[in-house]
Amino acid sequence: xxxVPTSHLPLRIEDITAEWLTSxxxxxxxxxxxxxxxxxxxxxxxxxxxxxxxxxxxxGHAHRLPPxxxxxxxxxxxxxxxxxxxxxxxxxxxxxxxxxxxHIPRAYWSGWHDEVQGLVLMEDLSARNVSFxxxxxxxxxxxxxxxxxxxxxxxxxxxxxPELKTLRNFSTVWQAADRVVxxxxxxxxxxxxxxxxxxxxxxxxxxxxxxxxxxxRMQWKRSxxxxxxxxxxxxxxxxxxFETDGRPGFLDWQAWQEGPYxxxxxxxxxxxxxxxxxxxxxxxxxxxYLEALKTHGVATPPSREDAWEAYRRHxxxxxxxPFTPLEMQPIEIVTAEGDCFGAAVADxxxxxxxxx
Numbered sequence: 001x002x003x004v005p006t007s008h009l010p011l012r013i014e015d016i017t018a019e020w021l022t023s024x025x026x027x028x029x030x031x032x033x034x035x036x037x038x039x040x041x042x043x044x045x046x047x048x049x050x051x052x053x054x055x056x057x058x059x060g061h062a063h064r065l066p067p068x069x070x071x072x073x074x075x076x077x078x079x080x081x082x083x084x085x086x087x088x089x090x091x092x093x094x095x096x097x098x099x100x101x102x103h104i105p106r107a108y109w110s111g112w113h114d115e116v117q118g119l120v121l122m123e124d125l126s127a128r129n130v131s132f133x134x135x136x137x138x139x140x141x142x143x144x145x146x147x148x149x150x151x152x153x154x155x156x157x158x159x160x161x162p163e164l165k166t167l168r169n170f171s172t173v174w175q176a177a178d179r180v181v182x183x184x185x186x187x188x189x190x191x192x193x194x195x196x197x198x199x200x201x202x203x204x205x206x207x208x209x210x211x212x213x214x215x216x217r218m219q220w221k222r223s224x225x226x227x228x229x230x231x232x233x234x235x236x237x238x239x240x241x242f243e244t245d246g247r248p249g250f251l252d253w254q255a256w257q258e259g260p261y262x263x264x265x266x267x268x269x270x271x272x273x274x275x276x277x278x279x280x281x282x283x284x285x286x287x288x289y290l291e292a293l294k295t296h297g298v299a300t301p302p303s304r305e306d307a308w309e310a311y312r313r314h315x316x317x318x319x320x321x322p323f324t325p326l327e328m329q330p331i332e333i334v335t336a337e338g339d340c341f342g343a344a345v346a347d348x349x350x351x352x353x354x355x356x
Contacts, residue, residue, distance in 0.1 A: 009117040013039060013050055013075050021054070024109045024121065031059030040068070046328045047086055047254065048075035051124065068127055069108060073119035085254040086118030092253040093120050096230070102154045103249030105241075125241055132251075133240035135336040139272050141281045145288055147240070147248050147268055152292030155229040155261050159298045164230060170259030174220045181216065184323040185209055198322040198335040201342025205351055212319070214356040219316040222354070223260040226310050227302065231259030235268045236318075238333065262307070265289055266314035271321070275343040286311060312353035315344045 008023070010016050018037040025032045033056065040051035050071045074086045093107040105122045112118035125132075133139070139147070158164055174181070184190070190209055193199050205211055232239075233255030241249050269285055270278060286307050293301040302310070322338030345351070 009073075009111060009113055009119060011075070011117055013042065013048070016050065016052070016071060021052070021121075024111065025060070025065070028109065029060065029063040029065060031057075032063060032065065033057040033060065042076075044076040047072050047089075050075065065108070066124060066127060068124040069121055070124055071119060071121050074117055084115070087112040087114055088118065088256065089252070089254045090118035090120055092256050093122075096256065097253075099157075100154070101157050102150050103243075103247060104253070105249070105251060129244055130241045130249075131244075133237035133242070133272075135237050135271065135333045135340075138274050138277075138336075138340075139237065141273065141277050141285070143242075143246065143248065144269060144272050144277075144281070144285060146246070147272065148265065148285055148289040149292045150248055150250070151232070151235065151264050151268065152289050153296050154232070155264070156293050156296035156298045158230040159261075159293070160227050160229070164228065164258040167230075167256075167258040169224075169228070170231060170233070170257055170263055171220050171223045173257060175217075178217070181320065182213065184320065184325070185213060190323070193323050196322075198331065198338050199342070200335075201339045202322070203342070203346060206319070206342065206345055211351060211356055215316050215351055215354050216320070218354040218356050219313055222313060223263065226260045226262060226306070228258050229261045231257055231261070232264050233257050233259060235264040236337070237268075237272045238329070260310070260314070261293075261302075262310040262314045263317060266311050267318050269311075270315055270344045271318055271337050271340050273340070275340065278340070278344065279347065282311070283308070309353060312348040312350055315341060315348050315350045316354065319345055319350070 010020060016037065016039065018034040021034040021037050022032065025034065034054055035057055036055040038053040040053050043049040052069050052071055054065070054067055054069060056065055072089070090110040090112040093110040097104060097107060105125055107120050107122045109121040110119065187209070194202065194207055232250055232253070234252060235250065239250060239252040241251055243249070265286070269282055273281070287304060290301045290304065290307060318337065318341040321341055322334050324334045
């Protein structure tokens, strides 16, 4: 799949028609005609997700196309709408997804036009009764170990690979996004968050705006010091699903990039577990992840000591959870994640690890 004309990409929900769906599905499923298309549930967030109720001609049924799918892209716009993230996800499903060795949703079509729109037509996971991750329902230590095995398998596949040099890099992306991130630390907004329940777990130096800025910038700077891999980029619980047998998978590929292995790992461990479980299991979980890297082909994974220091530093990224604008995540989610990361940065002395 390559970039498509803007005329081929609906920008409004009402532009999603049976005729348009027919035109894209026939690319991979010849002869398919969508005879009826109805809009079901619409979920507005960073991206808009539209559930489609579909009927087909005989060819569509012969291809075993399902009666429901989700179309994801930029339909409902707000102050934190980033078109490049929608384009990025469409490119992932067109290029990297076929090589991915972990559990992800099936995409029936993806298309984009840079700086305009990116769309992915994907399977309806609820049709097979999966459950979706939610920070209000944190997972068990055993489930987190399975999640880290999944990440290790993906990370090992392109560990320090020259293939990644065509991609954006975590440090470059976040340093370039400095202005956007720092908008969340503007005095008025920062103070409003700090005085709200969402930041109740933030204590002592972790309420100091200048040190927070310095910590973020130092983490971005130092992230290039550790091995780089293919990174999901946003591996929090809300971007996961679990099959009925408990097998985990990852959703939402808007932020994939080349990045430090510990970005996904720390973000996942700290944000997915209760504070008590994280405190009791984090070192064992890190050790298990490092062993999984070796199992999946990384000859010399980082030492436990190096991984621990990287883990302490990388808690800084998830620290920004309770400052997340509510156009992007519900208040209950940002508060739950703030509780996790607020405790973690204090436990781990993240500012000390970063030298700020």
